Amino acid sequence: xxxxxxxxxxxxxxxxxxxxxxxxxxxxxxxxxxxxxxxxxxxxxxxxxxxxxxxxxxxxxxxxxxxxxxxxxxxxxxxxxxxxxxxxxxxxxxxxxxxxxxxxxxxxxxxxxxxxxxxxxxxxxxxxxxxxxxxxxxxxxxxxxxxxxxxxxxxxxxxxxxxxxxxxxxxxxxxxxxxxxxxxxxxxxxxxxxxxxxxxxxxxxxxxxxxxxxxxxxxxxxxxxxxxxxxxxxxxxxxxxxxxxxxxxxxxxxxxxxxxxxxxxxxxxxxxxxxxxxxxxxxxxxxxxxxxxxxxxx
Amino acid sequence: xxxxxxxxxxxxxxxxxxxxxxxxxxxxxxxxxxxxxxxxxxxxxxxxxxxxxxxxxxxxxxxxxxxxxxxxxxxxxxxxxxxxxxxxxxxxxxxxxxxxxxxxxxxxxxxxxxxxxxxxxxxxxxxxxxxxxxxxxxxxxxxxxxxxxxxxxxxxxxxxxxxxxxxxxxxxxxxxxxxxxxxxxxxxxxxxxxxxxxxxxxxxxxxxxxxxxxxxxxxxxxxxxxxxxxxxxxxxxxxxxxxxxxxxxxxxxxxxxxxxxxxxxxxxxxxxxxxxxxxxxxxxxxxxxxxxxxxxxxxxxxxxxxxxxxxxxxxxxxxxxxxxxxxxxxxxxxxxxxxxxxxxxxxxxxxxxxx
Numbered sequence: 072x073x074x075x076x077x078x079x080x081x082x083x084x085x086x087x088x089x090x091x092x093x094x095x096x097x098x099x100x101x102x103x104x105x106x107x108x109x110x111x112x113x114x115x116x117x118x119x120x121x122x123x124x125x126x127x128x129x130x131x132x133x134x135x136x137x138x139x140x141x142x143x144x145x146x147x148x149x150x151x152x153x154x155x156x157x158x159x160x161x162x163x164x165x166x167x168x169x170x171x172x173x174x175x176x177x178x179x180x181x182x183x184x185x186x187x188x189x190x191x192x193x194x195x196x197x198x199x200x201x202x203x204x205x206x207x208x209x210x211x212x213x214x215x216x217x218x219x220x221x222x223x224x225x226x227x228x229x230x231x232x233x234x235x236x237x238x239x240x241x242x243x244x245x246x247x248x249x250x251x252x253x254x255x256x257x258x259x260x261x262x263x264x265x266x267x268x269x270x271x272x273x274x275x276x277x278x279x280x281x282x283x284x285x286x287x288x289x290x291x292x293x294x295x296x297x298x299x300x301x302x303x304x305x306x307x308x309x310x311x312x313x314x315x316x317x318x319x320x321x322x323x324x325x326x327x328x329x330x331x332x333x334x335x336x337x338x339x340x341x342x343x344x345x346x347x348x349x350x351x352x353x354x355x356x357x358x359x360x361x362x363x364x365x366x367x368x369x
Numbered sequence: 370x371x372x373x374x375x376x377x378x379x380x381x382x383x384x385x386x387x388x389x390x391x392x393x394x395x396x397x398x399x400x401x402x403x404x405x406x407x408x409x410x411x412x413x414x415x416x417x418x419x420x421x422x423x424x425x426x427x428x429x430x431x432x433x434x435x436x437x438x439x440x441x442x443x444x445x446x447x448x449x450x451x452x453x454x455x456x457x458x459x460x461x462x463x464x465x466x467x468x469x470x471x472x473x474x475x476x477x478x479x480x481x482x483x484x485x486x487x488x489x490x491x492x493x494x495x496x497x498x499x500x501x502x503x504x505x506x507x508x509x510x511x512x513x514x515x516x517x518x519x520x521x522x523x524x525x526x527x528x529x530x531x532x533x534x535x536x537x538x539x540x541x542x543x544x545x546x547x548x549x550x551x552x553x554x555x556x557x558x559x560x561x562x563x564x565x566x567x568x569x570x571x572x573x574x575x576x577x578x579x580x581x582x583x584x585x586x587x588x589x590x591x592x593x594x595x596x597x598x599x600x601x602x603x604x605x606x607x608x609x610x611x612x613x614x615x616x617x618x619x620x621x622x623x624x625x626x627x628x629x630x631x632x633x634x635x636x637x638x639x640x641x642x643x644x645x646x647x648x649x650x651x652x653x654x655x656x657x658x659x660x661x662x663x664x665x666x667x668x669x670x671x672x673x674x675x676x677x678x679x680x681x682x683x684x685x686x687x688x689x690x691x692x693x694x695x696x697x698x699x700x701x702x703x704x705x706x707x708x709x710x711x712x713x714x715x716x717x718x719x720x721x722x723x724x
Contacts (some may be wrong), residue, residue: 173696357495
């Protein structure tokens, strides 16, 4: 009995911490969708790209860890700016499928790039924080997961403050609410689009460094992006709180499914359970727990 | 297709919708049939026939996806999963019950249609992005179920060997024989689609694409037609999967993963959404792309990469080129190759004058 409880507790702790790390990536998706209504199907590839940048920079001898992180952030911000300018702005006002397909195409491009430029082998991103698990009661977590949780919580705090208190955050909320009215109030909407993409770039960069150092950087790192969809659907596409709660739920479900179901069905429920949960959510609460309901008119 | 008319003289809707816009078009169609049924199989080497065969299979799948995405406006990222449903249904029927292809082929299509209609149920409540994600979930869940059910997937390798199709006691083995087999079904699919989209059902699909609430108000039962679109599209996908299985002699889930779904979406976007000719052009284009790429890259890339890296380098280059093409077409020419072809025709229609 006691063993059972300990097992459940360990699964819960590890699931919640992984879930918060999913939230970090999902934040990038939510920020962009909230401000610009653009849908980024290449979020996983963003994370992969950041991981590759960090891994390549850190591979040089004597590079401090911070230089790798800074390089990843810089590249991702520049990349997101360029993407918004070159690809997404011409697609403004076009059907939603155009944006979805453009980001799917972008994802394919990003997955193809590393093997022909820097080589496709798996790389390590070493953050020099050791890999001895740290105990929390009966459960234990590797330090990288604890770092991931801490980084996510810090960014959540920052974003909450930004959107609630800062002048730019309020302007961004206005842009998200109604672009035309925001323009009429003298807000430079295009600048805030760029800002939203830059913020998504920063979040993806940190996600890339953390997930990259946990899983190793190669093309398969982009598969993390597949977990973004259950997270944002459960939480609501345009809600930051939703991304966090959705992430926690997905992490928890995944961990419990892997712990309790895998022995019976032969593995792989980890990737499967969140999607079943998501389908159920789509059928009964398509706008998620915290998402904005849309009313459509002819 | 290749004629030049002197003006538009159509006075009725029926004339405007006719398959042959002018009597001369019959001769074009006859010439195309002659080319594909006699000239090509007699003159081409087996290698080139195999490329055409792959294109023919892709045409069936692309037509199906275009009915759903291009005509009905319901996005689906799970097309490959429906192909796998068709493929495994046919493979199991053919191997376990020894049924001939003219039973397994429709059976595979119908099974895929059933599964497609089930995956399409969320489309009744959600659309756009939500539907894309729901069909993505459908793809992953179907893949997982097939992979984890030995009764469907045939054991550890998740692949089933299938005997080649048999017709009147003859087994179709060579590329030439399979060519006629595939050509028949591709032609059937093209004809069926051409007729479907100019029927009442096709017009209902287009109305739903343009504005589904407005379509409902003018009396179209959108629940019925959305599910019908999913079912028809998945039927095509299932048939495509069955043809694929018979062509390669093996049903394997690895041929129907999420990347294949994206390939098919790329086909209809590059070819042109909501157009039969576009589906055909896109399917041929996307099938040829890796082949042309390999031919053109092998001599050049040898200078930079070792032989071992070559296949992964070519696969990656294909991905990059592919993504770039999707983005390029979306940004520059959203109506795809079909529109380019129409522009060329319009130019020559008034040639040598500019308008």
